[in-house]
Amino acid sequence: MRKGLNSKATSGKLAITSVALQDHIARNLLLQNLPLCDPVKTRWCRRAATETHCKRNHGTVKQKGPQQHDGEEKEYVLDPAAPPLTLAQKLGLVQSPARKLTVDEWSQVKSRSIHEGDSKQPCVICREEFRLQTQVLLSCSHVFHRACLQAFERFSGRKCCPMCRKEQYETRVIHDGARLFKERCAIRIQACWRGYVVRKWYGHMRKTVPPKDKQLRRKFFETKVIQRDTQDCPICLTALCNARLETEAGRTLAQHHSNRRTVLLSCSHLFHQPCLEAFEAFCVEGRPTCPLCRSPYHKILV
Known part of the structure; x- marks a missing residue:
């Protein structure tokens, strides 16, 4: 009797484990956009998965331009929201993915980047100033042009930071470089105007005093x-x-x-x-x- 019960429990556990692993593998293949059976069905599943990720991430993936909030540009995360845990991950059979950074953690990362002055320096990849171009902040506190980082990921074939070689980083769109560039432009305009006013005043003073x-x-x-x-x-x-x-x-x-x-x-x-x-x-x-x-x-x- 006991041997029969043990064999049934073991077989039930094996069945649950096999189903969980099969579901995890199928979900990973679907997320990697690999064809499972019918190409038409795969295309439909791919579109449905993309829309689901966009909705879970509150539409931050489809937003290509900078957001504005009360007349100021708003920062937003580029990475899609993490998919729900599979049964294998819940049972501990497969390692769970790393959790996303919270708002406070992003604030600490940005503070470290501001302290190091990365936005004041040119982009490490193209060696050009950020100016008004789209700028991204990685979870390792390094800053790059968005187009430069995408080109680096496309040609390297993996997601790795060009500076510290950290893999599987998160990206966030920031506007520190654009803000600093606008401040420098305003300072130059004010300096030119003040110089013109002083030169005009000095010329008038030399003629009258x-x-x-x-x-x-x-x-x-x-x-x-x-x-x-x-x-x-x-x-x-x-x-x-x-x-x-x-x-x-x-x-x-x-x-x-x-x-x-x-x-x-x-x-x-x-x-x-x-x-x-x-x-x-x-x-x-x-x-x-x-x-x-x-x-x-x-x-x-x-």
Whole structure:
């Protein structure tokens, strides 16, 4: 009796084990897209399996472009969701696949990548900057271009990190390289604009504010006088007696008024000395101002 019961239990266990292993092998072949029997049926099963994986992963596999959330690009995992455990894996006959990384673990991986500054360096595969191209972060904290990593996987024939050779990694789309590139572009634009504003302000200051050095100050006012091309005294409206400013037609009139000397003010205006002294004598205020621009001045004879 006992021998019969033991044989029945053993045969039942063997049957369950064989069924579990057969189901596991069949599922692995289906996931590897290998033809089982009918090609039409296999194609239909392949499409159904892909749709099931996409639904389980909340549609992250089919999303090719970057997601946006509240005006910002959102990160998302590229790998499909893990298939459900088979009976053989539940019974412990076959090793279960490694579990997916959680949100906190992805945060730690990204923090390690930011600390190492991988996004600031060019891509290891193509040796070019990330700029606005799609960027992927591996579970081993290494960063590559998405297109470069796909090309590396396609030509190498296996899923292995180009840096640390870790196999069966997980990938996640990030936008750190694009963010850093936008920040650098904004800094360059701001630097160019600030340089333009400062150069414009400095040019205006050189034209309007006289320097403190005596020789440069004198040259500054002489340049202002030459630019204005002043030929008549603004007070008496007669020709100035400055030999530098007189013309051929006004030489006779200048010789007639040769006893009148010319005064240059610190505001770059020219007057006859007697005219300016008469203006200062009739000025009511304590300190006289320029008759033209109304600004305090210092005067020299020219």
